[in-house]
Amino acid sequence: MSASRGLLIVLSGPSGVGKGTVRAAVFANNQFQYVYSVSATTRAQRPGEVDGKDYYFVSREEFETMIQNEDLLEYAEYVGNYYGTPIQKIEENLAAGHDVFLEIEVQGAMKVKERMPEGIFIFLAPPNLEELESRITGRGTDAAHVIQERMATAKEEIELMQHYDYVVVNDQVQHAVDKINAIIQSEHLKVERVVDQIRHDMETYYEKERI
Numbered sequence: 001m002s003a004s005r006g007l008l009i010v011l012s013g014p015s016g017v018g019k020g021t022v023r024a025a026v027f028a029n030n031q032f033q034y035v036y037s038v039s040a041t042t043r044a045q046r047p048g049e050v051d052g053k054d055y056y057f058v059s060r061e062e063f064e065t066m067i068q069n070e071d072l073l074e075y076a077e078y079v080g081n082y083y084g085t086p087i088q089k090i091e092e093n094l095a096a097g098h099d100v101f102l103e104i105e106v107q108g109a110m111k112v113k114e115r116m117p118e119g120i121f122i123f124l125a126p127p128n129l130e131e132l133e134s135r136i137t138g139r140g141t142d143a144a145h146v147i148q149e150r151m152a153t154a155k156e157e158i159e160l161m162q163h164y165d166y167v168v169v170n171d172q173v174q175h176a177v178d179k180i181n182a183i184i185q186s187e188h189l190k191v192e193r194v195v196d197q198i199r200h201d202m203e204t205y206y207e208k209e210r211i
């Protein structure tokens, strides 16, 4: 009996909510062996980042070739750079029964939802908007006018929450990690995911026992 298909898990949410932080914490103790989907990007590599592990760092030309060849499940332009999800490894891993974990911004998540609605879409939400602003400010990477822009975009992004399956409030990183793991484990127990395997086992038993 072949392994059942893995789950596609999409973690998204507004800029600065803590997606990258929570994802790193999920993978720091990857007890359920999720496969991380490494994205391609045209943004510059930061110190400490590893090509092929954090991202595939590519030129704009290379990225545009990937778009033309339909190598990407989705892509988005975000703060002047392209980010996209290579599709081939996702397909291979899902077919092999591995759960694949994507951490992407909201426009991209909505495109994945159109193409793979069977995915599990988790929206990471801030405890409140004051906290979101203070996280963006605290990160220290953005100028004041960019922070205002990000807060305006956050309003639109939060309105898209209704298209997701689950909302996890990122009050504390470990709470968010525990909730995400709990969601995925529950999804594995859904009747429609286990029914074929159980039926097959039953048929084998009753045939063998001739009942």
Ligand SMILES: Nc1nc2c(ncn2[C@@H]2O[C@H](COP(=O)(O)OP(=O)(O)O)[C@@H](O)[C@H]2O)c(=O)[nH]1
Residues within 6 Å of the ligand: 015, 019, 020, 039, 040, 043, 074, 075, 076, 078, 083, 084, 085, 103, 104, 105, 107, 108, 109
């Ligand atoms: N649509 C899309 N967004 C992505 C992808 N990979 C990363 N992102 C998002 O791009 C945004 C910017 O990521 P990054 O440059 O690493 O900066 P960060 O703001 O420090 O997390 C984050 O919101 C990521 O979730 C992808 O493949 N597709």
Ligand SMILES: Nc1ncnc2c1ncn2[C@@H]1O[C@H](COP(=O)(O)OP(=O)(O)O)[C@@H](O)[C@H]1O
Residues within 6 Å of the ligand: 013, 014, 015, 016, 017, 018, 019, 020, 021, 022, 135, 136, 138, 139, 170, 171, 172, 173
């Ligand atoms: N639960 C949390 N409590 C407090 N600060 C957090 C929490 N999660 C993330 N942060 C901080 O918020 C900032 C934005 O987090 P980051 O992971 O870069 O967000 P995103 O990937 O969604 O843009 C970072 O400075 C990070 O350390």
